[in-house]
Amino acid sequence: xxxxxxxxxxxxxxxxxxxxxxxxxxxxxxxxxxxxxxxxxxxxxxxxxxxxxxxxxxxxxxxxxxxxxxxxxxxxxxxxxxxxxxxxxxxxxxxxxxxxxxxxxxxxxxxxxxxxxxxxxxxxxxxxxxxxxxxxxxxxxxxxxxxxxxxxxxxxxxxxxxxxxxxxxxxxxxxxxxxxxxxxxxxxxxxxxxxxxxxxxxxxxxxxxxxxxxxxxxxxxxxxxxxxxxxxxxxxxxxxxxxxxxxxxxxxxxxxxxxxxxxxxxxxxxxxxxxxxxxxxxxxxxxxxxxxxxxxxxxxxxxxxxxxxxxxxxxxxxxxxxxxxxxxxxxxxxxxxxxxxxxxxxxxxxxxxxxxxxxxxxxxxxxxxxxxxxxxxxxxxxxxxxxxxxxxxxxxxxxxxxxxxxxxxxxxxxxxxxxxxxxxxxxxxxxxxx
Amino acid sequence: xxxxxxxxxxxxxxxxxxxxxxxxxxxxxxxxxxxxxxxxxxxxxxxxxxxxxxxxxxxxxxxxxxxxxxxxxxxxxxxxxxxxxxxxxxxxxxxxxxxxxxxxxxxxxxxxxxxxxxxxxxxxxxxxxxxxxxxxxxxxxxxxxxxxxxxxxxxxxxxxxxxxxxxxxxxxxxxxxxxxxxxxxxxxxxxxxxxxxxxxxxxxxxxxxxxxxxxxxxxxxxxxxxxxxxxxxxxxxxxxxxxxxxxxxxx
Ligand code: SF4
Numbered sequence: 001x002x003x004x005x006x007x008x009x010x011x012x013x014x015x016x017x018x019x020x021x022x023x024x025x026x027x028x029x030x031x032x033x034x035x036x037x038x039x040x041x042x043x044x045x046x047x048x049x050x051x052x053x054x055x056x057x058x059x060x061x062x063x064x065x066x067x068x069x070x071x072x073x074x075x076x077x078x079x080x081x082x083x084x085x086x087x088x089x090x091x092x093x094x095x096x097x098x099x100x101x102x103x104x105x106x107x108x109x110x111x112x113x114x115x116x117x118x119x120x121x122x123x124x125x126x127x128x129x130x131x132x133x134x135x136x137x138x139x140x141x142x143x144x145x146x147x148x149x150x151x152x153x154x155x156x157x158x159x160x161x162x163x164x165x166x167x168x169x170x171x172x173x174x175x176x177x178x179x180x181x182x183x184x185x186x187x188x189x190x191x192x193x194x195x196x197x198x199x200x201x202x203x204x205x206x207x208x209x210x211x212x213x214x215x216x217x218x219x220x221x222x223x224x225x226x227x228x229x230x231x232x233x234x235x236x237x238x239x240x241x242x243x244x245x246x247x248x249x250x251x252x253x254x255x256x257x258x259x260x261x262x263x264x265x266x267x268x269x270x271x272x273x274x275x276x277x278x279x280x281x282x283x284x285x286x287x288x289x290x291x292x293x294x295x296x297x298x299x300x301x302x303x304x305x306x307x308x309x310x311x312x313x314x315x316x317x318x319x320x321x322x323x324x325x326x327x328x329x330x331x332x333x334x335x336x337x338x339x340x341x342x343x344x345x346x347x348x349x350x351x352x353x354x355x356x357x358x359x360x361x362x363x364x365x366x367x368x369x370x371x372x373x374x375x376x377x378x379x380x381x382x383x384x385x386x387x388x389x390x391x392x393x394x395x396x397x398x399x400x401x402x403x404x405x406x407x408x409x410x411x412x413x414x415x416x417x418x419x420x421x422x423x424x425x426x427x428x429x430x431x432x433x434x
Numbered sequence: 435x436x437x438x439x440x441x442x443x444x445x446x447x448x449x450x451x452x453x454x455x456x457x458x459x460x461x462x463x464x465x466x467x468x469x470x471x472x473x474x475x476x477x478x479x480x481x482x483x484x485x486x487x488x489x490x491x492x493x494x495x496x497x498x499x500x501x502x503x504x505x506x507x508x509x510x511x512x513x514x515x516x517x518x519x520x521x522x523x524x525x526x527x528x529x530x531x532x533x534x535x536x537x538x539x540x541x542x543x544x545x546x547x548x549x550x551x552x553x554x555x556x557x558x559x560x561x562x563x564x565x566x567x568x569x570x571x572x573x574x575x576x577x578x579x580x581x582x583x584x585x586x587x588x589x590x591x592x593x594x595x596x597x598x599x600x601x602x603x604x605x606x607x608x609x610x611x612x613x614x615x616x617x618x619x620x621x622x623x624x625x626x627x628x629x630x631x632x633x634x635x636x637x638x639x640x641x642x643x644x645x646x647x648x649x650x651x652x653x654x655x656x657x658x659x660x661x662x663x664x665x666x667x668x669x670x671x672x673x674x675x676x677x678x679x680x681x682x683x684x685x
Contacts, residue, residue: 070450129478149459254544
């Protein structure tokens with residue numbers, strides 16, 4: 001980037017950061033060449049899900065918590081189902097869990113492609129949005145839109161609707177799609193997979209600033225699969241624990257500027273979940289074609305450059321298409337399509353990988369099947385402290401840029417993590433310090 | 435005459451309704467060509483000042499600042515369309531209207547003093563004159579395009595005015611109340627989704643809100659006769675469009 005004049009003392013205030021989900025603002029204060037303060041503010045009005053879930057039926061969280069976020073409703077539905085089934089000591093059959101994974105692949109695709117093509121890529125061309133991008137590279141945007149549409153198609157066929165799927169229930173699905181319905185998608189999914197392979201190459205050739213990060217990375221891990229629909233929680237610090245133990249280790253702090261809380265490991269360390277964490281902790285679990293794409297792209301397997309999350313997201317789109325095709329190929333409709341879940345008093349935990357990172361739900365049920373206590377920890381509230389670390393890093397390395405360039409740079413640094421502010425504003429329990 | 439200026443505004447919501455616009459993959463570039471997208475933060479950094487020909491408003495009003503912001507948007511917009519259950523009924527977050535808001539704040543936040551919120555979540559039309567409403571949680575994206583196209587052309591939008599029950603019959607679903615004895619809000623819920631739930635053997639849960647002149651009382655009696663649990667029925671009405679179904683759960 002061509003450098004203009006020095007910004008020795010300035011305030012950067014971006015009210016309403018564009019091309020992110022929800023309403024967030026950014027405040028940076030630089031005084032005499034020294035960075036004094038960085039704040040990512042979340043000013044979405046709170047919606048109090050955790051409060052009104054109390055007293056609701058144990059079968060309701062998949063539908064209710066989906067409404068926390070229109071971009072990743074399946075993540076909420078899946079973590080909610082796992083947590084409630086855990087409380088009721090039910091484990092669903094493999095065929096049901098696999099169908100959940102297929103639905104989740106659809107969500108990863110539509111959410112990641114939305115971010116890569118419509119929200120993030122324009123930054124690398126210095127453009128305002130994807131419409132402008134289409135003016136200089138229409139076929140790229142059209143390919144992106146086609147992939148996104150296929151993600152949504154998968155969600156419609158498996159989930160009954162792309163935004164807030166209706167077919168998910170505690171225990172499984174109301175109905176299982178037929179093999180034929182899924183096979184009808186195969187040809188287009190293969191075409192989309194080709195586009196996804198191309199997309200990795202396309203984004204890998206973007207110009208990336210050289211920035212490195214050192215905070216711990218946290219993601220689910222699984223013996224054989226790239227983590228999406230379940231797993232244990234591992235970190236680059238070396239722990240590998242159950243969702244319950246993980247929740248015990250994070251402390252959420254309520255800061256003045258936010259209707260979201262900052263989650264920190266053991267109450268002090270910022271950490272990051274999401275594509276960069278999953279990629280680092282699960283490189284060996286990448287699906288075969290995604291592995292080849294990763295190697296061809298030249299990305300290091302322990303890449304810590306948050307600007308390169310666009311490559312990792314694109315690789316995960318390849319993973320999701322490959323997985324979808326594999327699952328459809330082996331698919332036998334689960335019959336019955338759900339397990340009977342009888343409520344009982346107890347506490348349950350569920351963790352899955354939302355497109356933006358690990359999402360953990362915890363429910364305490366009474367024996368009448370009503371919810372006594374709910375806790376939901378979405379990725380963005382976990383990532384917020386790490387995003388601020390990135391901002392400090394970017395600013396410290398670019399003090400010599402002018403105000404406008406530095407502002408754009410900071411906005412991109414926020415968008416690197418695809419924060420979903422709708423998600424993060426709506427919860428956070430208070431008393432989890434133990 | 436230049437292109438019509440379209441703005442999209444967000445209040446308390448999940449972003450799902452505005453995402454419906456970005457989910458129009460086949461039409462998105464054509465839409466961006468046909469209208470000038472003058473304000474849509476989720477999609478673009480570009481901000482063009484008003485006045486706007488059409489403003490789509492997602493989300494409910496839950497803070498004093500937002501109550502002012504919507505008045506400004508009204509002044510700046512020729513046509514205002516409220517989209518989705520949040521904007522037309524207060525959304526799921528309107529469950530606070532039936533609870534103690536201070537207790538809610540302190541149940542969720544360590545420092546209630548940092549949080550500014552109204553005691554209720556209200557629809558857009560509770561604050562300003564709204565020209566058109568589109569129901570659903572989320573809205574149907576085809577209907578959203580039809581509505582924008584119609585209002586720019588100055589004609590009446592073709593949006594179904596009947597119930598989910600009728601849509602369900604048109605689709606050829608087997609009735610889940612008759613066949614499976616499931617509670618279903620289809621007979622009293624606005625059409626628009628295409629009867630998605632009965633198609634997967636599940637009762638409608640009313641996310642499109644009540645149709646006009648819905649006979650909910652007789653439905654509730656029928657469902658209770660079928661053995662539906664009264665508390666469960668109340669909760670069904672008291673979810674995504676609670677403010678529009680108040681009398682069904684306050685009995
Ligand atoms: S109406 Fe439903 S889908 Fe639309 S913004 Fe509100 S919660 Fe989201």
